[in-house]
Amino acid sequence: MEMLNQMAVQLQQEQNCTFLQACQLATEWYQKHMHKTPCRTSILTGNTWICELYAGHMGRFEENVCMPKEVFAALCETLVNDFGLQVPQRPHGLAVEESVAMFIHVLKGKQNREIQERFQHSGETVSRHVHNVLNSMKEFTVVHCRPTYSQHRIHPYVRSRRKYLPFKVLQQNMIDI
Incomplete structure (x- = not known):
């Protein structure tokens, strides 16, 4: 009888250990995949940053966007009017200027994570908007950059x-x- 009790206790301990391991794995999975902490939480969003650059010193604008304000505005307008760059339909969508500025940052050699941090958007959003601008720029190049x-x-x-x-x-x- 004593042997049977010991086996029952040992079996109960093994089940408890397995249950605890399962709980631990479930908790880790939940923390990793379900309970997310926002990463891009800066007060200065990409659109706000672009507005700040427009309102600020010309040298700072050229340093960050690599062209004068008037040229940048004309480029954005041309891409929208002549080459099909989409203007956001939603109030919280990205402005064309923000998309073009992200594209310019890619041309400057900035990595996706740096652009995510600068403009406070996810990597998927950055990639999607940069590709949209790239497609419009391809058409722009065919028309305006003929050798x-x-x-x-x-x-x-x-x-x-x-x-x-x-x-x-x-x-x-x-x-x-």
Whole structure:
């Protein structure tokens, strides 16, 4: 009988241990996947930051956006009016200026996490808006950045060397665009 009691106690302890492990795993899973603490909580949102730059010193604007205010405003307007960049339909949606500024930060070599922190948006939001601007910029580039190369403008040294033939073919193809 004593042996049976010991086996029953041991079985109860093992079940308790398994139950505790299951509770611990469930708690960890809940903390990781369900109970989230907001990360991007700065008072200065991306749109507020852009407004602050517009209202501030011209040098600071150019330092952060890499162009004068008037050029940036014209670029945003052109992308919306001529190249289909979407204006937000919701009151809490991103402004076009904010999307274009995020795109410029990508061009400056900033990482997605840095842009998330600067503009206070998730990585998915940053990626989506940067891709929207990229698609509009591709169309902008086709219209406004056509090369004006001609075979006669290629340096004679390059034109006369056979090893640069692919370069010359590329140049010729650019003329045909």
